[in-house]
Amino acid sequence: MTNMEKYKEAFKEALEIDDSALTDELAFDSIPEWDSVGHMRLMASIEDAFDIMFETEDIMDFGTFGKGKEILQKYDVEL
Amino acid sequence: MIFDQLEKFGDTTALIEESGKAWSFNQLVAEADNIASLMEKRSLAFLLCRNCVSAVTAYVGALRHGMVPLLLNGEIQDELLEHLLKAYHPKYLWMEVGRKASIGKVLYSDGNYQLWDTGEEKYPINDDLAVLLSTSGSTGSPKLVRQSYKNIMANTLSIAKYLSLTSDDRAITTMPMYYTYGLSIIQTQLFAGGSIVLTEASMFARVFWELLKKYEVTNFGGVPYTYEMLKRMRFGRMDLPSLRFITQAGGKLAADISAEFAKVCDDKGIKFITMYGACEATARMAYLPWEYAQDKAGSIGIAIPEGRLALMDDRGAEITASDIDGELIYYGDNVTLGYTECQDDLSKGDENHGVLHTGDIARRDGDGFYYITGRKKRFLKLFGNRVSLDAVEAYLKSQGYLSCACAGADDKLVVYTTEDINTKELCLRLGEFTHLHSSAFAVVKVEEIPRNSSGKILYESLKGLGM
Numbered sequence: 001m002t003n004m005e006k007y008k009e010a011f012k013e014a015l016e017i018d019d020s021a022l023t024d025e026l027a028f029d030s031i032p033e034w035d036s037v038g039h040m041r042l043m044a045s046i047e048d049a050f051d052i053m054f055e056t057e058d059i060m061d062f063g064t065f066g067k068g069k070e071i072l073q074k075y076d077v078e079l
Numbered sequence: 080m081i082f083d084q085l086e087k088f089g090d091t092t093a094l095i096e097e098s099g100k101a102w103s104f105n106q107l108v109a110e111a112d113n114i115a116s117l118m119e120k121r122s123l124a125f126l127l128c129r130n131c132v133s134a135v136t137a138y139v140g141a142l143r144h145g146m147v148p149l150l151l152n153g154e155i156q157d158e159l160l161e162h163l164l165k166a167y168h169p170k171y172l173w174m175e176v177g178r179k180a181s182i183g184k185v186l187y188s189d190g191n192y193q194l195w196d197t198g199e200e201k202y203p204i205n206d207d208l209a210v211l212l213s214t215s216g217s218t219g220s221p222k223l224v225r226q227s228y229k230n231i232m233a234n235t236l237s238i239a240k241y242l243s244l245t246s247d248d249r250a251i252t253t254m255p256m257y258y259t260y261g262l263s264i265i266q267t268q269l270f271a272g273g274s275i276v277l278t279e280a281s282m283f284a285r286v287f288w289e290l291l292k293k294y295e296v297t298n299f300g301g302v303p304y305t306y307e308m309l310k311r312m313r314f315g316r317m318d319l320p321s322l323r324f325i326t327q328a329g330g331k332l333a334a335d336i337s338a339e340f341a342k343v344c345d346d347k348g349i350k351f352i353t354m355y356g357a358c359e360a361t362a363r364m365a366y367l368p369w370e371y372a373q374d375k376a377g378s379i380g381i382a383i384p385e386g387r388l389a390l391m392d393d394r395g396a397e398i399t400a401s402d403i404d405g406e407l408i409y410y411g412d413n414v415t416l417g418y419t420e421c422q423d424d425l426s427k428g429d430e431n432h433g434v435l436h437t438g439d440i441a442r443r444d445g446d447g448f449y450y451i452t453g454r455k456k457r458f459l460k461l462f463g464n465r466v467s468l469d470a471v472e473a474y475l476k477s478q479g480y481l482s483c484a485c486a487g488a489d490d491k492l493v494v495y496t497t498e499d500i501n502t503k504e505l506c507l508r509l510g511e512f513t514h515l516h517s518s519a520f521a522v523v524k525v526e527e528i529p530r531n532s533s534g535k536i537l538y539e540s541l542k543g544l545g546m
Contacts, residue, residue, distance in 0.1 A: 036281040037516035
């Protein structure tokens with residue numbers, strides 16, 4: 001699996017959503033699945049997928065599907 | 080009444096909005112009295128609550144002037160609201176501008192909220208009744224808890240005492256106002272002359288932490304799930320010098336996480352206070368004094384000031400020995416009057432007489448600290464919300480899922496079924512029904528639902544199946 005596939009898979013699994021929902025604009029609190037509970041699962045799922053641990057700041061900044069890709073670069077994950 | 084003397088705090092700050100706009104006690108009281116002046120005493124009003132100034136002022140006004148408010152989720156669906164309107168026929172509705180009542184006329188607007196007169200007749204309401212609250216979160220059940228003026232006063236005094244609240248304290252909202260724990264924080268802060276930052280921002284949002292720091296918040300509360308979020312955010316690394324104490328209630332936090340927070344808080348000079356309560360006891364029944372947070376992690380502590388806890392065995396006798404399980408019984412003036420299911424119940428007086436059978440199974444250690452070990456009743460706490468397993472089963476049946484049984488643990492309700500069903504769809508529907516995230520639910524396929532000879536489902540045997 002490529003990193004991009006892993007990234008998408010983490011979203012689909014944590015938020016229980018389909019591929020079609022995954023656009024760069026998909027944002028925290030914009031769909032019922034991505035509320036605080038969903039965010040918690042999503043962070044865990046991405047940390048597991050790439051074996052990283054997010055900084056507090058990044059958990060707060062991780063506001064969209066697109067922004068998340070930028071954040072992952074800081075952890076040397078190339079998408 | 081707890082809000083009768085709010086004027087004495089004068090120009091000190093009572094409420095702070097996200098925008099930074101501050102309301103003094105004088106301003107809060109003036110607006111609260113203004114709204115209340117438009118309502119008849121001893122009439123019922125539905126307050127659709129957001130964590131905003133409009134909701135707080137109407138609540139304060141209603142309590143100061145003898146209207147009885149039912150606090151509801153500001154985002155309640157029309158259908159559920161309609162259901163409650165039919166069961167209770169309130170004379171007034173206080174809700175956000177833009178939301179339309181099916182009947183009646185607007186008496187007043189503060190710009191954000193409108194007061195509707197439904198045209199319903201006033202009907203007899205017991206003199207002691209102060210507030211109605213829902214126990215079930217937002218499933219729209221007409222079953223409500225009746226809280227009296229005495230209940231609220233007693234609980235507020237106890238809480239203010241064990242938290243040593245002063246006018247220097249400032250809370251930030253971390254849960255909805257219509258939820259008993261959230262409401263309790265608001266009313267104890269105001270009673271003590273402290274203030275509240277009103278927000279609905281998630282702890283995962285930067286704005287929450289900006290507000291907390293900017294306004295030098297001294298305390299907040301959280302359900303177990305809140306603490307799991309804080310752990311993930313590495314609360315231990317955050318620099319939050321204004322925090323004096325944080326409280327945890329609304330369900331049992333795993334003992335190891337509780338111990339971890341106790342340690343982290345101790346290092347930071349923050350008091351970590353685990354508490355125990357229920358809507359049926361106004362809010363609080365027990366608390367773990369912060370000095371014991373590490374040594375007694377996982378314990379709900381001791382009874383709040385003026386309250387008493389006891390354990391009862393199956394025959395109804397009080398258990399005096401330590402380390403023996405029994406049903407946790409609470410005695411105190413904050414034990415509410417009882418339940419109500421329809422308007423006729425509002426004329427009823429006190430049915431509990433200061434004694435609450437909590438339905439929780441607990442034991443007491445040799446030092447007198449209580450630990451919850453199980454539950455007598457069939458309900459779970461999902462993200463701090465009490466969800467009846469029987470209600471979920473009944474809902475599933477009504478939706479055509481005939482062979483289902485519900486069990487599980489806090490934060491994970493498991494539906495056991497012999498049918499081949501679409502797991503995702505079912506979880507989403509349960510999410511909608513309970514207004515909770517669908518990840519709180521799981522489906523497990525089993526060969527057979529275990530039953531005893533009389534056909535009763537053996538829930539304990541279910542738990543080991545199919546996992």
